[in-house]
């Protein structure tokens with residue numbers, strides 16, 4: 054065992070630092086949460102006070118529920134995020150496996166080409182993407198968003214996953230081949246479970262930007278029935294008047310699904326790390 | 333009958349030529365050991381035989397069949413890897429039975445073979461454990477068991493002992509030798525350790541830089557090495573080499589004498605200064621130098637020799653080997 058870890062002073066300092074960081078990170082979320090339960094006046098008078106009998110109000114949540122199809126927005130955001138993550142992970146892992154496992158001409162170039170996407174923001178191509186979506190009749194559909202987010206997430210996913218897959222023991226894959234497993238079985242049953250921590254990392258990295266994105270929903274899918282949560286919440290932010298109760302309530306509710314997804318992935322992350330105990 | 337025939341096998345990775353014109357024949361039931369220093373292409377050769385790499389040219393024949401185009405699982409081989417390579421998500425029983433399931437063997441056959449293999453390897457109590465719950469030695473036995481259940485025509489071992497500690501290595505070595513006589517199967521065993529090669533092999537194939545240097549039984553190679561490399565590689569402590577000039581012989585030759593062939597002799601041709609003495613009780617190893625040449629002598633019994641002492645070693649000229657500049661044996 055590492056000596057620095059067993060020293061109680063070091064342990065205390067380490068936990069102190071972590072707790073401090075947690076507090077700093079959680080503070081804005083906490084402020085949003087408490088203010089979403091207060092009247093408009095109370096929000097502005099004492100933004101940091103807890104809601105009490107006087108200032109407590111659910112008006113924000115009521116507005117959100119009444120306004121538009123909030124649950125539909127939720128559902129749209131959820132579908133887009135989960136589907137995009139699914140495709141990013143599936144195609145990213147497949148491409149990474151091919152790049153790390155098979156020797157073929159142009160392997161290096163292909164890897165570089167895929168990695169290039171990390172440096173070039175996809176928004177540069179917005180106009181072309183819009184034209185393509187119009188041509189294929191995909192505007193105002195969730196598919197438009199899913200496809201764009203999948204494309205956006207793939208470069209980093211391929212980059213990270215191929216690094217991790219290179220570290221999966223060749224002997225293990227070869228043992229599978231000798232035992233008669235197909236390349237698909239080797240990929241899904243042997244390799245994927247061993248790179249689960251990397252998959253979770255990729256998922257977490259991609260999840261937040263997709264969930265919070267306003268740009269592509271606004272351009273590619275602005276119509277009522279395919280609005281995402283972020284876009285839907287914009288109705289409360291006006292040029293002159295902003296319904297802060299509603300905005301804060303909508304934001305508070307928007308945190309929950311991401312939180313749930315995060316918990317799922319971080320559990321995978323930990324399980325992946327401990328299941329890799331086999332040499 | 334021949335179990336394996338390699339004819340002019342070559343393998344290149346891009347511009348790196350790893351295997352060069354390999355010609356080997358292995359008989360049925362034979363225990364063949366491929367030995368050579370690290371990086372000489374042993375694992376690559378084994379992977380080519382297994383079908384995990386395609387040969388760049390040449391023919392691979394297992395039994396009667398040319399298998400160049402046959403996938404690994406259909407070649408009738410089983411392989412034991414240095415890193416064990418057990419499936420981490422399967423328990424011992426399933427690790428062993430996976431290949432049979434893939435072959436669509438009936439359930440009772442699978443069960444019977446797993447039972448047989450686990451009895452041979454003393455794994456009966458561990459069948460429901462996962463690889464992470466086993467010690468290194470147990471994992472190695474599971475890896476061997478996974479090969480046994482398939483009843484392969486040829487077993488392939490890639491440095492199976494190098495991850496084990498010294499005591500376990502010796503036991504497992506004896507166990508593998510036992511398995512060979514029990515199963516009467518052809519085995520190909522790759523190692524960089526000449527002791528493993530000498531103790532296990534019916535036939536040793538010495539490799540260097542992707543070339544076969546010499547093939548033969550352990551004692552053939554020990555007593556009759558074809559070149560300086562083979563002479564120096566087999567035997568421990570290694571053979572002594574010194575220029576013929578050191579002992580007053582003419583010619584531009586290198587003389588090789590095994591440590592056990594040196595004896596103390598007042599009129600001996602080789603005068604040395606002792607650096608270090610290892611007293612093992614039964615044997616005494618004298619590490620000395622003659623000029624720049626390091627000389628090791630293995631003397632039988634106990635001798636009172638101290639560092640710094642001057643000694644004369646003699647040897648029987650018939651037991652000395654002579655090599656030319658290129659390292660070829662001169663007879």
Ligand SMILES: Nc1ncnc2c1ncn2[C@@H]1O[C@H](COP(=O)(O)OP(=O)(O)O)[C@@H](O)[C@H]1O
Pocket residue numbers: 345348350368369370371372373374375376377
């Ligand atoms: N996939 C590969 N690509 C390129 N070079 C390789 C590859 N595999 C092995 N080599 C090269 O082939 C040589 C022999 O390797 P290997 O067969 O593993 O040696 P050994 O098992 O005898 O230690 C080494 O020089 C190694 O660098």
Ligand SMILES: [Mg+2]
Pocket residue numbers: 374375376491
């Ligand atoms: Mg090797």
